[in-house]
Amino acid sequence: MQKLHRSVPRKGITLALAAALVGAGSAACSSSSAASSSPGSAELTPVTLALDWTPNTNHTGIFAAEQLGYFKAEGIDLKIIPYGATAPETLVSTHKADFGISYQDGLTEAAATGGDIVSIYAVTQKTDVVIGVRADSGITSPKQLDGKTYAGYGSPLETPMLTYVIKQAGGTGTFRNVTLNTDAYQALYAGQADFALPEPTWEVIQAKLVGKPLRTFELSDYGFPAIYSVLIASSRQYLNAHGDLARKFLDAVQKGYQYAAAHPADAANLLIQANESVLGAQKELVDQSAALEASAYYKDANGKIGVQSAARWTALTDFLYRNGILTDAAGKALAREPDPSTLYTNAYLPAS
Missing domain, CATH: 3.40.190.10 (Periplasmic binding protein-like II)
Known part of the structure; x- marks a missing residue:
């Protein structure tokens, strides 16, 4: 991860x-x-x-x-x-x-x-994390994440970062949190959450390989600072x-x-x-x-x-x-x- x-x-x-x-x-x-x-x-x-x-x-x-x-x-x-x-x-x-x-x-x-x-x-x-949702979810913008459930990992940066991105996309930045104890795509396809922060260089690829593809949104596209x-x-x-x-x-x-x-x-x-x-x-x-x-x-x-x-x-x-x-x-x-x-x-x- x-x-x-x-x-x-x-x-x-x-x-x-x-x-x-x-x-x-x-x-x-x-x-x-x-x-x-x-x-x-x-x-x-x-x-x-x-x-x-x-x-x-x-x-x-x-x-x-x-x-x-x-x-x-x-x-x-x-x-x-x-x-x-x-x-x-x-x-x-x-x-x-x-x-x-x-x-x-x-x-x-x-x-x-x-x-x-x-x-x-x-x-x-390049920031090696993206917002990920199920490819078949119908979510086409982070603004649609308002009121949805986020599967997170407990990092103090996650909530303020996601709030910032959702607001920049036109939403209010309000969502629920659950703790992730599995791979992001598994949590999404199991219905445990609506969105997560998968790694595009691993989990996004893995999800596609196992037939559970994700739609992703780059944080930098919404003005969030690039991360090493x-x-x-x-x-x-x-x-x-x-x-x-x-x-x-x-x-x-x-x-x-x-x-x-x-x-x-x-x-x-x-x-x-x-x-x-x-x-x-x-x-x-x-x-x-x-x-x-x-x-x-x-x-x-x-x-x-x-x-x-x-x-x-x-x-x-x-x-x-x-x-x-x-x-x-x-x-x-x-x-x-x-x-x-x-x-x-x-x-x-x-x-x-």
Whole structure:
């Protein structure tokens, strides 16, 4: 599932599969450790990366870079930390992981509480969530969602974001909430809700493949700020102490996502090969997802990968602050809006 929502299985992968992956991920880390002790590899420096959920196509560039040897070429022994009970934002900000996969609003919320965390790389340049309804629902505009039931995940951004979009479409922004405990399209077709926030690069594709298609509405079409739905975070402490290593890490990451953008089918195969137990039975879904991310999500309007803009960080931070979503460590609403420039940096990206 996309990065707005911490509590639901990402990319439609079940919790059972997630549990199975922990063992697979641990084995991968053990294999990586063994490699670092083999002849000729003693010079490799261990670097840890915490995943935000089970491996999926948001992570394609990372696994492609690992499979193609880009990290080792930079002198890095990458150790991937499988997703567990502790969020990547916590692992990074408490210096238990060097890097972590995060998302813009989640990182902003973590920083607001005093966490030592900063975004250093934008994996996706386009908001990877849409409003979704059943294709046969007769709903052709978000304004028709007034009075309907929304299947959500508990993120503090969901209600104010949806209210904003519905109002922009001409509605009043009033709707009911239920907690989603299944994939979005399953909840809609089961009659549990009228609309949800599925991920177009996974659940929308999956819904079509199983014969339960969705009609979708892009948030940005109604003026909502674009979101960096997938990003890589680190801590100021780590960056200050290991700046050169962070640059080498991002150089390998950049090559991985450049490869994923240029060769989506091959990159998808590398992702599956690295995570056969989780993704091996979902090849068609992974292939279509990887192709969509490559064509519409990795590159910004100028064709660049990984970069972040001040305008986008400012717009979403302002929305979060104005809607009382940002709180301090005591849970109180912030009295002053955070400076967006402290939340991200492009300083460690490879020279273009």
